[in-house]
Each structure stands twice: as structure tokens, then as C-alpha cells.
């Protein structure tokens with residue numbers, strides 16, 4: 001039986017036309033947005049709902065050879081499109097795979113930064129936030145890109161993450177632990 005959470009292939013292709021449109025770069029430059037998110041060379045990054053990979057390639061370049069992007073999406077077409085882009089760009093520091101944000105399969109405390117770009121509205125946060133908390137190292141961050149401050153603010157509900165700032169449409173939250181004393 002088809003997975004009801006998934007868009008049809010044609011629905012996904014329509015979404016991809018909008019989200020991966022070259023014109024989007026005019027008002028949403030991926031490098032600028034990722035820098036606003038605080039991405040750094042050498043980081044392990046989890047990109048949730050990578051879609052057709054509008055941010056994935058830029059993220060891979062920004063983390064460099066010592067960093068890694070774990071790009072996940074529920075939709076098989078997303079993974080196919082990202083893999084095609086990776087081949088064209090000869091990038092090897094990204095693994096794109098089908099996974100649900102509520103069950104990433106990643107080891108505990110293995111991730112520095114989680115990107116929730118254009119996806120928070122679609123996530124069951126009561127299941128997803130504990131999983132993101134599990135995979136993030138102490139002091140790691142969840143960064144949300146959305147038009148709505150109210151929906152971004154849902155990240156802090158439940159007390160696993162603390163809002164630490166906003167730049168444009170990018171809202172940043174830090175995983176807080178009792179023994180964490182970093183910046």
C-alpha cells in the first residue's frame with residue numbers, strides 16, 4: 001500500500017519545480033542562508049527533508065572534505081534528484097537516503113547541526129524533536145527556515161531546545177544539557 005505521508009510523484013515534481021527553481025536563488029541564496037544558519041567547515045550536518053537538494057550541494061561545499069551532510073527525505077524522488085546533483089558536482093561528502101525525521105537511524109550525539117528548511121510544517125514534532133535531541137551532540141543546534149515565527153517557535157516547546165536567535169527567516173535553537181557550559 002502507498003505511504004500516505006508521501007506526495008505523488010507528480011506532486012513531488014511540481015514541488016521540486018518551485019523549490020529548486022533558479023529564480024529562488026535571487027531571494028533565498030543557499031550559501032547566505034546556510035551561513036546565517038551557522039554552518040561551519042568540518043561539521044556533521046543532518047538535513048531533514050532535503051527535497052530536490054536546493055541546499056544540499058551548497059551545504060556540502062561549505063562543510064568541506066572534513067565535514068559530512070546526512071540528507072534525508074521520505075520521498076524516493078528527492079533522493080534520486082539529490083544523488084544526480086552529487087554525481088554532477090563530484091561530491092562525496094553527502095549521503096542522501098530515505099528516512100523519516102522521527103527515526104533517522106543515526107548514532108546518538110553524532111550531529112553538530114540539524115537543518116529544518118521548509119519542512120517544519122510537515123513534521124510531527126512530538127516524535128521528531130526527541131530524535132533530533134538524541135542525535136545532536138551537547139551544544140549542537142537545530143536551525144529552522146520558515147516564514148512563520150510561530151511555527152519555528154514550536155521547536156522550543158517541550159524544553160529540549162532553547163531559542164538563541166534569528167537572522168532573516170532563519171531561527172536558531174540550541175540543544176541544552178545540564179552539563180553543557182560552551183558558548
Ligand SMILES: C[S@@+](CC[C@H](N)C(=O)[O-])C[C@H]1O[C@@H](n2cnc3c(N)ncnc32)[C@H](O)[C@@H]1O
Nearest residue numbers: 019049050051054073074075100101117118122
Ligand atoms: C517543501 S520540501 C522542502 C525541500 C528543501 N528543504 C527546500 O527547502 O527546498 C519538504 C520536504 O520534506 C520532506 N519530508 C516531509 N516530512 C518528512 C519527514 N517526516 N521526514 C523526512 N522528510 C520529510 C518532503 O518529502 C519534502 O521533500
